[in-house]
Amino acid sequence: MPTTHAGDPLVFKGGCPQDCPDTCAMVYTVDNGKLVSVRGAPEHPITRGGLCVKLKDFAQHHYNPDRILYPQRRVGPKGSGQYERISWEEAMTTIATRWKDIIATHGSQAILNCCYLGNQGVLNGLTSGDAFFNRLGATVSEKTFCASGSSTGYLMTVGPTGGVDPESFVHSRYIIIWGLNTLSTNLHQWPIYLEAKARGAKIVVIDPQRSRTAKAADWHVRPKVGTDAALALGMMNVLITEGLVDQDYIDRYTHGYDELKERVLRDYSVGRVAEITGLPVADIQTLAREFASAQPAVIRMGVALERNRNGGQSIRAVAMLPALVGAWRHVGGGLLEMPLWEFPLKYDDMCRPDFIRPGTRVANLTRLGHCIDTFVDPPIKSLFVNNSNPVSQAGESSKLEGHLRREDLFLVVSELFVTDTAKYADILLPATMQAEQMEVMLAWGHYYLTFNEKAIEPPGECVPNSELFRRLARAMGFDDDYWKRTDEEMLESFIDWTSPKLAGWSMQRLRDVGYVSLAEGGTDTRKPHAEGNFPTPTGKCELRTTQADKGNFVVPVWRSMYNEMQSAEPVDPLPYWQPMYECAETNPALAARFPLNIISPKPHAFLNSQYANETIQQQRQGPQTVTLHPQDAKHRGIEAGEMVRVFNDRGSFRGSAVVSDDTLPGLIVAPLGYWHEFNHGSAVNAISSSEHSNLGHAPSFSDNLVEVERMA
């Protein structure tokens, strides 16, 4: 509840809504009903009083004049942005009428929901529409934009453990940040690394590009893109051949060591791994030796690891390293991927997979254009988009846009702004921003569950997703109790208050305090796997996974808790590396035409595409850049600052050339997130394929070949 003093502005507790590991606790200040500032909560152990460059003007963002404030109906051609205001009632009636008609003609699976983590709340986030669309009988959407490949690989190896508490990293003596640009995308972890460093830790960054974080590290290791699995297997080779493994830990707490050892010694000699990764043999040896000897050693895994053909098996290989050297024995030793696994949320109650009719098909959203292209029985006739911007975030965006222009594809978008996706909508619905709604925030970079109090009234007729789906349920005639609850009642039932992690906590107490840590054991004593206790079928760290028999799968939380119709491609129970889909070795004909690989890291001042419509954020981020290595630039006659076109058979986008050895030869770097309308009509995912990595259907956004040419 707000803290009030007569005449003073009101202060409310907030939780950052963004898809970011840091999930900051915030302080909303409201004066005369207006949100005047949003700051980081000073006492919060992770937030420590500061937000980030993205959220810097979050109060003003609520008042951006471009907000969608009312339901609207398209009156011009698709994509023209011509709309007229309608009532909520008319919007709901229009949608229900069209959907009932589509269901009568094509069946309910002709409807698909595209939702992701535009909001990361328990109520209004990833799963906000799952119960509704499951009840509707829609095609189940597989939401694997980020961390699904990691999820499958991680769960096959160490199980759903939260791993090392990020606050325990102060005790680490060797920190490997692998495939993650902390200073841009996990900022609040950095002061903890600095504290560890002050206590003697070495900070190592593994990343092909010289990111901000790599520049600040003690050692930057730069393998070629897509070779992380090989590097991890090469490190294993050094550990095994030099007797640096913790054999006692391996014997007691791992499964399948002998088979792993055989493969590593047979296929991943340091010499071969040096060739694959482009790293000197000595660097691979040093990395392995230091990781083994400088305990406690810890690895912070980034999502970048999953974004190529080897993705899931890269996660597996890296996730094994701490067990091989016994790092888990120590406070601050082991691995951090996502503490989300330990959050006591009742996903079945949230998503209602019991509503799903047997045999319902699944559409993977990272290849949305491809799915719409290929689904025929029935075809996709209506798409409902909320919390997401697939034209910006899905592969083959040009193909997707082609479909969104179709008159016969009924598109409904609930949004804050008219995004690159929303501009094609037949019906636009106005969504609330975070200070305008009550919410509880889950987190995937730390252990805090955070309450977000509604601080101001929504503008116009904006509603939270929870209310949106109540209205849609009513319009569709769903009489289930699910949609008869208030936000408070839903939150109360979605969180497992009986969990030991929440002992002594209630909704009211969470609301009063603002946040609660779910990490069991103190930051200074916590050693979750000092004696194994991995939540896997064997209870051990599974070097050879016992979960390969069922084949490839997406963890149900990413697909409305539906566990049927998994793709079940064969899975190698041991980690491996192979050349990427798009490289000279695998596809020489393609590489002859498009000789450069590309990665599209997260932007510094945008959150994916969010905030990229704010002029001030555009200034902070700067225009779209395309970084080329000097030898690649020279070969093409490209000078720094020139406009270049990046293209392949899937599409193209433009950017300003940066010529720098911040990238490796053969690899270009172009940040994600730019809105097409501010970026010459396109952005980086125009060139991205619809392929998936080898586990968990992670998109292969770092596994694409392109060519670059100077604009005429």
Place this chain on the structure above:
Amino acid sequence: MTHVVIENCRDCRFTDCVASCPVSCFHVDELRAYIDPQTCIDCGACIPACPVHAIVEEFDLSDEQRHWLDVNAEAARRYPAIRGKLPALPTAAAKRASLGY
């Protein structure tokens, strides 16, 4: 982009900014603090922390204030980075009062 410490800091050196900075980009001499533009990541957490409004984002600088960009960059190379808050200078209270904060 970066943030810069302007004139207001001189003789105050409260250094509340330092405690708020996630990347330790502050450097100090005996009179004031400076921001290393190579290290600053533009989060702006320091701006509300400063009791004398001495920190400004680059594009909010007036023409008369723009020389502080070079001053900060050069001083950051010359003086040591600090990680924790220091006691304010003895002259801080008077300077703050003179600035009207």
